[in-house]
Amino acid sequence: MGHSNRAGLSMPEAIVLAGGLGTRLSSLLMDRPKAMIEVGGRPFLEIMLDRLAQSSVARVILATGHGRETIERHFGNCWGGIEIQYSVETLPLGTGGAVWKAMKSLSGEEALVLNGDTIFDVDLAALLSFHRAMAADVTLALKPMCDFDRYGTVECLDGRILAFHEKARMDRGLINGGVYVLNRELPGRYPFPESFSLERDFLEKMAGQIKIGGFIQDRYFIDIGIPEDYARARSELARMRFPHTS
Secondary structure, three states: OOOOOOOOOOOOEEEEEOOOOOHHHHHHHOOOOHHHOEEOOEEHHHHHHHHHHHOOOOEEEEEEEOEHHHHHHHHOOEEOOEEEEEEEOOOOOHHHHHHHHHHHHOOOOEEEEEEOOEEEOOOHHHHHHHHHHHOOOEEEEEEEEEEEOOOOEEEEEOOEEEEEEOOOOEEEEEEEEEEEEEEOOHHHHOOOOOOOOHHHHHHHHHOOOOOEEEEEOOOOEEEOOOHHHHHHHHHHHHHOOOOOOO
């Protein structure tokens, strides 16, 4: 997350999706939730929260499920000056269900939403300014990628997302970087079953009906969801200096 903050721009609360099972990393997790896997001698979620603190985020809602006790014991109600609240799912809700539930705890009109297994070095203040200037319902941070087949791609024109496309071998394209701004009223306007996917059931199906902004930033991105990228994260993040703020 970028360090800059626009003068007078107060950052909204952040929701971090930290309930993932990490099935593809199960041999490395030793019963920990995926967001607590160690990178450079620290839980991955620590690095994420420290980055949010640097970006002047004052309150974080951790959407937890599997292994939530481990997370609550480690972070408590405050981390690095950030107030921590928990939104607990007792049954798997999917990414959409987890976000809709956590948004009930918001006090502001918007929320930053971040995947708990991804670091995308987005300038969050610039993302928020873009979202507001676009008057978007939701804005995604998009990462340009080359030579990939692991991610679906996003079709974007003049800052507005038109469509989402399935995974395929691509020479180049834009991917969803797992960092969003969502307006608080969305769950009220678009009720879903308790469990649903934010990506497939909401974003992909609503792309032509609501205004979805696409904020492109070609900055550092790592997703630890598969063993190869987790190994890369361990070496890269250990070399990068992420101040420890607790």
